[in-house]
Amino acid sequence: MDTGTPLVKTKLLGAALALVRQNGFNATSIDELCRAAGVTKGAFFHYFSSKEALAVSATQFWTEMTGQVFAQAEYNLFEDPLDQLIGYIDFRAQILQGRSLAECTCLLGTMVQEKYDSSSLIREACAIGIFKHADDVEKIIRAAKAKHAPLASWTSESLALHTQAVIQGAFILAKAKNDVAVAADSIRHLRRYIELLFHHARED
Amino acid sequence: MDTGTPLVKTKLLGAALALVRQNGFNATSIDELCRAAGVTKGAFFHYFSSKEALAVSATQFWTEMTGQVFAQAEYNLFEDPLDQLIGYIDFRAQILQGRSLAECTCLLGTMVQEKYDSSSLIREACAIGIFKHADDVEKIIRAAKAKHAPLASWTSESLALHTQAVIQGAFILAKAKNDVAVAADSIRHLRRYIELLFHHARED
DNA sequence: GACTTTATACCAACCGGTTGGTATGTGCTG
DNA sequence: CAGCACATACCAACCGGTTGGTATAAAGTC
Numbered sequence: 001m002d003t004g005t006p007l008v009k010t011k012l013l014g015a016a017l018a019l020v021r022q023n024g025f026n027a028t029s030i031d032e033l034c035r036a037a038g039v040t041k042g043a044f045f046h047y048f049s050s051k052e053a054l055a056v057s058a059t060q061f062w063t064e065m066t067g068q069v070f071a072q073a074e075y076n077l078f079e080d081p082l083d084q085l086i087g088y089i090d091f092r093a094q095i096l097q098g099r100s101l102a103e104c105t106c107l108l109g110t111m112v113q114e115k116y117d118s119s120s121l122i123r124e125a126c127a128i129g130i131f132k133h134a135d136d137v138e139k140i141i142r143a144a145k146a147k148h149a150p151l152a153s154w155t156s157e158s159l160a161l162h163t164q165a166v167i168q169g170a171f172i173l174a175k176a177k178n179d180v181a182v183a184a185d186s187i188r189h190l191r192r193y194i195e196l197l198f199h200h201a202r203e204d
Numbered sequence: 205m206d207t208g209t210p211l212v213k214t215k216l217l218g219a220a221l222a223l224v225r226q227n228g229f230n231a232t233s234i235d236e237l238c239r240a241a242g243v244t245k246g247a248f249f250h251y252f253s254s255k256e257a258l259a260v261s262a263t264q265f266w267t268e269m270t271g272q273v274f275a276q277a278e279y280n281l282f283e284d285p286l287d288q289l290i291g292y293i294d295f296r297a298q299i300l301q302g303r304s305l306a307e308c309t310c311l312l313g314t315m316v317q318e319k320y321d322s323s324s325l326i327r328e329a330c331a332i333g334i335f336k337h338a339d340d341v342e343k344i345i346r347a348a349k350a351k352h353a354p355l356a357s358w359t360s361e362s363l364a365l366h367t368q369a370v371i372q373g374a375f376i377l378a379k380a381k382n383d384v385a386v387a388a389d390s391i392r393h394l395r396r397y398i399e400l401l402f403h404h405a406r407e408d
Numbered sequence: 409g410a411c412t413t414t415a416t417a418c419c420a421a422c423c424g425g426t427t428g429g430t431a432t433g434t435g436c437t438g
Numbered sequence: 439c440a441g442c443a444c445a446t447a448c449c450a451a452c453c454g455g456t457t458g459g460t461a462t463a464a465a466g467t468c
Contacts, residue, residue, distance in 0.1 A: 024318045029452080030455085041420085109380075117305070158393065161377060162393040165390040166373055170373070173369050175317055178320065193397040196401070235427080
């Protein structure tokens, strides 16, 4: 069996996801990372040329991982694209349940806020992950719009981006309050907005 | 004239706002802070017992500063509370115009994302600032709801928090894209949501 | 198929610079 | 001359990154 990527590298990336989501990127030292992964520093620099390179790899790792989670989620099986969209929103809310903040928040949102100005490489890598996911959501929205609200003035793209903004912002409120419930509340507002948007369009 | 707070302390706090918004809290060193403020390290530790204490002071400084900005904004003069609310949203969008990311994003959102798990003091200080502002918005929403949508099922509190989530999330997308326009787009969706919410209520 | 070469995968020790923080000094004010 | 408001000098710990090295295995050579 060949997994393609060596075990040590995967362990380092896994440790990076956990530690960066908990303490942020700058506060996570390479030594700490190696300790968590049970790996020496030499191994780290064998696989990553720098801490910045690890960050970029981590965003790719994250994007693949989460991409699979969403691709395998139930809501994709719904027939009506509007049901898929609402299903996606509900799925985002469901992910919050029973999870600690570090377990349910977004690595990319966390990292880009720290590094957007100091590392264009990391900023760009985060952007790719975020907007790729937004694009997946946009496909659903576009189909839903074509079917239920073809004349609506809003674009599928801007609504897709808005869903991501709400979710990212919900995480920040949750971190401030140290309680994921407030994030679920905000996602519920997002759900209602989308319902109103499509409900309104049908009445036109 | 006695400003109450010494000039050196104010200069340090001002430098802290600028540097933390640009590079984050962890990436901002005390030396760098002193250099930017034109002050020695001795002066820093004369006014702040630790870097953490500076962070807490900075959140209070920020909350007072932004509190004044919103208190003096035009939208407060509108008669109808719903106009005030829409005016507030537009004001938030307007702030983005012509400003760099570091100049228009929220210190508290930036800081709480970095420190929510590692410093409960900073987390709490950020929470106070964020939820105080949300409370100001809630007062407007409560008045608007009483007048235009008294029977609506959503609470003023959760809608106020949602406005803050959207704005915070919009900043993250803007940082990822390195472009404030995407934030303005999301705030426009927030505006439409509120309009739909109140429009819908009137039809009941 | 024995022998050499080269590349890979790691490791422990170490490096210069920076970090948050301190200890001590100094000038100014009442 | 007491005390506050700073300035200077310094420190141990930690930072990201480099070093010189070893063990293993694949690849080329005769």
